[in-house]
Amino acid sequence: MSPPLNQTLHEWMRVVMRHSMRNFMLYAKEKNHSLAQLNALLRIHHKGTCGITDLGEEMGVTSAAASQLLEKLVQQGLALRTEDPSDRRNKRVVLTPAGEQIVREGMAARQGWLEELAERLPPAEQEQVSAALQILIQKANQLES
Amino acid sequence: MSPPLNQTLHEWMRVVMRHSMRNFMLYAKEKNHSLAQLNALLRIHHKGTCGITDLGEEMGVTSAAASQLLEKLVQQGLALRTEDPSDRRNKRVVLTPAGEQIVREGMAARQGWLEELAERLPPAEQEQVSAALQILIQKANQLES
DNA sequence: CTTGATAGTTAAGCGGGCTGAAATATAAAG
DNA sequence: CTTTATATTTCAGCCCGCTTAACTATCAAG
Numbered sequence: 001m002s003p004p005l006n007q008t009l010h011e012w013m014r015v016v017m018r019h020s021m022r023n024f025m026l027y028a029k030e031k032n033h034s035l036a037q038l039n040a041l042l043r044i045h046h047k048g049t050c051g052i053t054d055l056g057e058e059m060g061v062t063s064a065a066a067s068q069l070l071e072k073l074v075q076q077g078l079a080l081r082t083e084d085p086s087d088r089r090n091k092r093v094v095l096t097p098a099g100e101q102i103v104r105e106g107m108a109a110r111q112g113w114l115e116e117l118a119e120r121l122p123p124a125e126q127e128q129v130s131a132a133l134q135i136l137i138q139k140a141n142q143l144e145s
Numbered sequence: 146m147s148p149p150l151n152q153t154l155h156e157w158m159r160v161v162m163r164h165s166m167r168n169f170m171l172y173a174k175e176k177n178h179s180l181a182q183l184n185a186l187l188r189i190h191h192k193g194t195c196g197i198t199d200l201g202e203e204m205g206v207t208s209a210a211a212s213q214l215l216e217k218l219v220q221q222g223l224a225l226r227t228e229d230p231s232d233r234r235n236k237r238v239v240l241t242p243a244g245e246q247i248v249r250e251g252m253a254a255r256q257g258w259l260e261e262l263a264e265r266l267p268p269a270e271q272e273q274v275s276a277a278l279q280i281l282i283q284k285a286n287q288l289e290s
Numbered sequence: 291c292t293t294g295a296t297a298g299t300t301a302a303g304c305g306g307g308c309t310g311a312a313a314t315a316t317a318a319a320g
Numbered sequence: 321c322t323t324t325a326t327a328t329t330t331c332a333g334c335c336c337g338c339t340t341a342a343c344t345a346t347c348a349a350g
Contacts, residue, residue: 002275130147132277
């Protein structure tokens with residue numbers, strides 16, 4: 001019998017946060033991006049395409065801040081701003097391939113330690129862990145839609 | 146048969162990062178702490194007690210930066226600096242109860258969505274997930290020591 | 291006691307992100 | 321056409337964190 005899931009989750013997240021936050025900040029510094037920029041890339045990646053105000057709300061900042069942040073991303077060739085033809089007040093924001101690349105790298109930087117860990121598990125346990133995570137993933141997707 | 150663990154981990158981390166990063170940044174803003182400060186608290190919490198230079202190395206910044214950052218934490222009553230009696234050049238950094246509290250709150254903010262998700266799983270799946278995460282936790286602790 | 295190494299602090303300067311307010315452009319309503 | 325609302329941008333001013341470089345304090349070796 002395993003400990004209650006709540007307690008296990010708490011402990012697990014402690015481990016995850018310690019590693020992934022550290023790795024992510026080091027990656028940001030190495031690549032000369034700010035955390036705010038990386039977070040914005042992650043948001044845009046997730047939403048697919050969205051307006052500037054949406055983006056700001058999502059990140060908890062004013063639309064002015066979002067606009068300025070986006071400008072930096074555009075200058076770096078990581079994102080694109082295009083007008084919405086149906087209402088030219090709105091802009092549509094999307095990531096460039098370079099922007100998508102940064103998102104992928106950032107993920108990899110954050111989860112490298114986990115993959116290393118996973119490799120050292122015997123196949124049976126790998127199977128067990130994979131099955132359990134699939135449950136969580138599925139439930140998360142379900143709650144989001 | 147579940148998908149390969151590597152692929153599952155990748156997908157899982159995408160979900161975790163999206164939620165936990167967002168929640169963490171919103172928490173930081175709400176409480177008027179910077180991410181750098183929260184990260185420092187997390188580091189000190191984990192190392193238990195350490196010198197200023199150590200802390201800087203851990204975070205990937207110079208010792209000057211670490212010293213300044215720490216000063217802010219001390220002013221806010223979140224950390225304490227004491228001299229090492231055996232070598233008074235060294236300082237020992239520890240968290241105050243208020244500092245520990247912030248760490249706990251930050252974790253809670255990051256994992257709230259996960260707990261909500263876990264509650265909606267049937268008991269059998271909760272058990273299955275908990276068992277699998279225990280495997281990962283154990284392996285992580287083992288790799289760290 | 292002097293020399294040199296080590297740990298930490300302080301100060302100046304730089305760039306980044308945020309806000310509030312003003313400005314611009316577009317759309318919708320009367 | 322005028323008015324009002326919406327989406328975004330620009331600007332000034334602020335705070336923050338980082339770095340380099342200079343400085344202080346302490347220790348250890350000769």
